[in-house]
Each structure stands twice: as C-alpha cells, then as structure tokens.
Amino acid sequence: MIPSVLPTYNRAPLQFVKGEGTWLIEADGRRFLDLGAGIAVNALGHAHPALVEALTTQAQALWHVSNLYEIPQQQALADKLVDNTFADTVFFTNSGTEACELAVKMARKYFYEKGQPERIEILTFDGSFHGRSSAGIAAAGSEKMTKGFGPTMPGFVHLTFGDLDGVTNAITDKTAAIMIEPVQGEGGIRPVPDAEMKALRQICDEHGLLLILDEVQCGVGRTGKLFAYEWAGITPDIMMVAKGIGGGFPLGAVLATEDAASGMTAGTHGSTYGGNPLGCAVGCVVMDHVADAEFLAEVNRKSSLLRQKLEGLVADHPEVFESVRGSGLMLGLKCVAVNIDVVNAGYDNQVITVPAADNVIRLLPPLTLTDDDIAEAVARLDKAAAQVETQLATA
Numbered sequence: 001m002i003p004s005v006l007p008t009y010n011r012a013p014l015q016f017v018k019g020e021g022t023w024l025i026e027a028d029g030r031r032f033l034d035l036g037a038g039i040a041v042n043a044l045g046h047a048h049p050a051l052v053e054a055l056t057t058q059a060q061a062l063w064h065v066s067n068l069y070e071i072p073q074q075q076a077l078a079d080k081l082v083d084n085t086f087a088d089t090v091f092f093t094n095s096g097t098e099a100c101e102l103a104v105k106m107a108r109k110y111f112y113e114k115g116q117p118e119r120i121e122i123l124t125f126d127g128s129f130h131g132r133s134s135a136g137i138a139a140a141g142s143e144k145m146t147k148g149f150g151p152t153m154p155g156f157v158h159l160t161f162g163d164l165d166g167v168t169n170a171i172t173d174k175t176a177a178i179m180i181e182p183v184q185g186e187g188g189i190r191p192v193p194d195a196e197m198k199a200l201r202q203i204c205d206e207h208g209l210l211l212i213l214d215e216v217q218c219g220v221g222r223t224g225k226l227f228a229y230e231w232a233g234i235t236p237d238i239m240m241v242a243k244g245i246g247g248g249f250p251l252g253a254v255l256a257t258e259d260a261a262s263g264m265t266a267g268t269h270g271s272t273y274g275g276n277p278l279g280c281a282v283g284c285v286v287m288d289h290v291a292d293a294e295f296l297a298e299v300n301r302k303s304s305l306l307r308q309k310l311e312g313l314v315a316d317h318p319e320v321f322e323s324v325r326g327s328g329l330m331l332g333l334k335c336v337a338v339n340i341d342v343v344n345a346g347y348d349n350q351v352i353t354v355p356a357a358d359n360v361i362r363l364l365p366p367l368t369l370t371d372d373d374i375a376e377a378v379a380r381l382d383k384a385a386a387q388v389e390t391q392l393a394t395a
C-alpha cells in the first residue's frame with residue numbers, strides 16, 4: 001500500500017523535533033551536529049532568536065496579504081537586496097525552482113520585447129540543478145530528472161561543465177542566455193573557477209546574451225561573500241536566490257538589472273504567496289546579519305579553520321576520503337568509499353552531512369557555527385570515517 005506521504009524521498013530514520021543553533025535534537029533525545037542546515041537553508045542556524053522574534057512579531061500582526069496591495073516587508077527586503085547587490089529590481093518567490101521559472105521567462109521576454117522573439121535558447125551545464133519544476137528539470141536536462149515526465153520544455157542546450165569552447169560553439173542566433181551555478185551544489189560542490197566566470201561574462205557581452213546565475217545554494221553568505229559572483233569580480237544580469245535567504249522560512253527571489261527585467265511589466269508574472277509578510281520579515285533579518293562585513297569575515301575565517309582540519313581528516317583516512325573542495329562554508333569531501341555509507345556512518349556518530357553527485361558529501365553548516373562546533377564536527381567525522389574503514393575491512 002502506498003504510504004500516506006507520497007514516497008518520492010529516501011528518508012533516513014531520523015525524526016528531529018527541535019533545533020538549537022548548529023544542533024538538532026532527535027525524538028529520542030540524541031543531539032546531532034547539523035552540517036547540512038536543511039541543504040544550505042538554515043543560514044543562521046536553528047531557532048535564531050532574531051528570526052524567531054521577527055516571525056512571531058509578524059505572525060501576531062498579519063500573515064498574508066495579496067500582492068494586489070503594497071507589502072512593506074517585501075519593499076524593505078527588496079531594498080536591502082538592491083542596496084547590496086548588482087540588482088535594480090527583485091521579484092519574490094517561495095522556492096528556488098520558482099525563481100528558475102521566472103529567470104527563464106524573464107530572459108525570453110527580454111528578447112521578445114527587443115524584437116528578437118527567436119532568441120529563446122538557454123545554455124546550461126551537466127551536473128547542474130535548477131529545481132524540479134518543468135523549466136528546472138529541462139534546464140538540468142539529465143535523464144534522471146526528465147525521464148517519464150512527457151515532453152521536456154524546449155529551448156535548453158546542455159553543455160559540458162568547464163568547456164568554454166563548447167559554450168562559444170553552441171551560440172547561435174537563437175541563443176538568449178547562459179544559466180550557471182557559480183558553485184554546483186547537487187552536482188558535487190564543483191566551483192566554477194573565477195577566470196571561467198569572467199570568460200562567461202565576456203562571452204555574454206560579446207554576443208548580447210544574458211548571464212543568469214543560480215545562487216540558490218551558493219548565495220546568501222554561503223561562500224564567504226554575500227553572493228558568490230563577487231569572487232570573480234563580475235555581475236550577472238539575472239540571479240536566482242532561495243534557500244538561505246529565508247533562514248528556514250520558504251522564500252526565494254529573482255534579482256535582475258533594470259535592462260534584463262524590462263520585459264516584465266504589470267500582469268506578466270505573479271505569485272499568490274511570493275513576497276508574503278512572514279517570509280519577508282524573516283528575510284530582512286537574515287539580510288541584516290549576512291550582508292554585514294564582519295559576519296562575512298567570520299564565515300571566511302571559520303571556512304579556513306574547517307578546511308584545514310578537513311585536509312587533516314582526508315590525510316588520516318585515505319580509504320574513505322580523496323579531497324576537500326568548495327568555497328566558504330560550502331565544502332565537499334570527495335569520497336573514495338561510497339558517499340552514502342559515509343553519510344550513514346555520520347548519522348551513527350550524530351553528525352549530519354548531505355550526499356551529492358560525483359561521490360561527494362556536502363558540508364553546508366549554519367554560517368553561525370562556532371569554533372567548538374568545528375572541532376566537534378571534525379571529531380565526529382573522524383569517528384564516522386573510522387567506522388567506514390572497519391566496515392571496509394570486514395566486508
């Protein structure tokens with residue numbers, strides 16, 4: 001008999017009932033160190049007092065009001081995003097894949113309004129992930145995501161990650177945009193080198209294409225800059241944001257320049273819940289913390305500390321780990337052993353990591369984790385690795 005919850009997930013037998021900072025408490029009372037943060041969502045950790053305060057205060061005043069009316073919390077959050085990024089304008093969604101939908105619509109509408117309606121194609125890369133909506137799966141293009149779901153939305157050209165010549169060769173008079181994650185998340189923590197980001201920007205400029213960045217996972221302070229594009233010294237035309245921006249409340253956004261957004265006039269897009277008072281009240285507090293230079297400096301300091309300790313861990317367990325990669329507090333451990341076995345051994349030792357493609361485990365801890373948490377994380381990963389070694393020896 002089918003479970004009452006549609007069985008689309010492989011769930012671990014863990015039931016968390018409470019969160020405190022970097023810690024999750026299981027129904028049986030065990031405390032787990034959370035290096036997953038709900039897949040880069042709980043940017044300020046669990047139950048951050050300022051987020052609880054913002055949410056409960058707003059909940060007592062007003063939960064929902066339609067976008068038929070002005071929403072001051074939405075205006076405030078848009079202003080913060082515009083003040084701190086390349087963007088001139090922001091549309092709010094509830095998730096990353098909804099942001100992908102709008103990014104695609106916006107790029108196509110841009111060329112339509114410029115009298116080039118044939119320019120609908122968006123270049124994307126293998127290993128990418130842009131969510132599970134029809135545009136999201138078409139953008140990623142992998143058989144794993146699209147097979148069986150009927151006609152895939154046309155207009156995406158799938159290229160090899162890291163192949164710049166492939167990009168230039170794929171451009172035709174139908175090309176509208178390049179869509180890329182500055183650091184692939186689901187794809188296995190694969191950063192795009194700064195030089196390549198610069199080259200992509202240049203290719204877009206030369207051919208009049210729009211550069212769409214998917215910073216749903218790598219944005220909001222995750223890499224040690226407010227947004228990852230800053231590392232390369234470039235700016236996109238359109239950017240997808242979600243996950244960390246709501247600190248755990250469902251919230252996403254599309255950021256754009258005035259020019260890129262010029263086709264999106266009244267009536268061309270909408271969302272019932274997108275930009276609701278609850279989400280935006282919380283998002284404002286997240287931005288106040290994360291857009292702060294001292295906060296970001298701490299993310300970078302803790303990243304170096306964690307990374308250095310992880311290099312030691314890899315050296316101590318060559319049968320389990322191959323290398324450390326990533327940026328800021330978006331780190332990946334490329335495994336020699338099967339990554340799922342390492343994640344499961346982590347559960348046994350009460351530390352949470354997240355598997356990714358390319359046999360990687362992801363470490364995406366709350367950006368607020370402490371130095372003590374880092375020491376504890378590495379100690380627990382060390383025990384987990386030793387457990388995997390024992391399993392390998394007795395297999």
Ligand SMILES: *Cc1c(COP(=O)(O)O)cnc(C)c1O
Nearest residue numbers: 095096097129130131185216217
């Ligand atoms: C998670 C993710 C998405 C999809 O976000 P949802 O909120 O799950 O729809 C899109 N792009 C990237 C890079 C992601 O990591």
